[in-house]
Amino acid sequence: MQSRTPASRTGRPRSAAADTAILAATREALVELGWSKLTLGDVATRAGVAKTTLYRRWAGKPELVCDAVAELFDELELPDRGSLAADIEGVVLQFAAILARPEAKSGLMAVVAESTRDDALRERIRTSIVERQMRLVLQGRARAQSRGELPPEPDPEESARTVDLIFDVVAGAVVHRTLVSGKPADEEWVRDFTRVLLLGLTSSA
Amino acid sequence: MQSRTPASRTGRPRSAAADTAILAATREALVELGWSKLTLGDVATRAGVAKTTLYRRWAGKPELVCDAVAELFDELELPDRGSLAADIEGVVLQFAAILARPEAKSGLMAVVAESTRDDALRERIRTSIVERQMRLVLQGRARAQSRGELPPEPDPEESARTVDLIFDVVAGAVVHRTLVSGKPADEEWVRDFTRVLLLGLTSSA
DNA sequence: GGCATTACGCTACGAGTCGTAGCGAAAGCT
């Protein structure tokens, strides 16, 4: 996870199997115990490693859970469904399915909460979780522009602003629906959401 | 906070001053320490009460912080600015201003994270925080419909669905912008957001 | 093969927090 790319090529290498076992054990503990009752000692036991090994690789609970949750978003992709609306509905449903899993629910929000007082953690979240989602927005937008469904954006600065805005609206709505309102972001909801996102409130039938 | 309305009218009454002092001390501790380092013992010391008094009134840290954060949203209101767009911009800016405060940042997300495994806490959040925000959406929607800016919704079930959707989009976007992306929801962003919400992505200039 | 270097498992430890119990005193009501 933490790139030790060129440095330190001597000595016993770190067990890659331990990494995957620890991250899997972390998700398992998140499901069974939730964020607040999850302890690093328990995770170490589940993973079959010593507690000290855990502390050698991760600074603390937030960093560990961040990495464990980040892997959940690996499966996100943007299949070409032919139209911008269909593309949005597809990726939002994928995103909602991940957020519905208990390990994502209890882990993600807690890590974000911690990141409000920890800049390094915020950056870690950005690179390992947010950026992966942001790529889909960029991809979908480019595809829609090539289809002519969205107007091209000549100004790069305004373009970046728009992408940021869309991302916050889409991700924020799904997260809020799932975690705050506590209701499922099912197909019906996603259909309504996509219509509002594309056409706005004023054009609602 | 917890309505002891009809029961137990005998004996020494609970100090109302202690309640306000405890909640204020909780917010102060949230600012200085953040959620994870906040301890109930420290809050009790700041408030000038005994730790046992705290435990007699609140079940634990999540419930206490929930009540302390909820009071931050008391100041939310919906002044009539003449148009739906202006109303939205106004209330979103208020909401963003509250979320920008450190006690809201570190407290709100952590409590929501805890609520994913605690139904009673989720209900407490709903009644003390979410419902207060939801009222503004209902109010703004009714006002816009009476102005003719939004079409009337005859079906009550679909109407409720739409209100839920709007609420998740608005609140989710502001929260995500402020806490995940870590950028301010300033006037420029709110203007862009309102335009997308009302007109949709496809009509962007 | 031998050597330096790093990772690993294990144990133990001080520090800190948790939530509760028990007590005497204070502040209301009837």
Add this chain to the structure above:
DNA sequence: AGCTTTCGCTACGACTCGTAGCGTAATGCC
């Protein structure tokens, strides 16, 4: 007065934290 409930205080066992120290295992370099 007497009754009832709350308050402040102290003390407590249980738990988690994060680290230190040690001997052992696994690699690269000579």
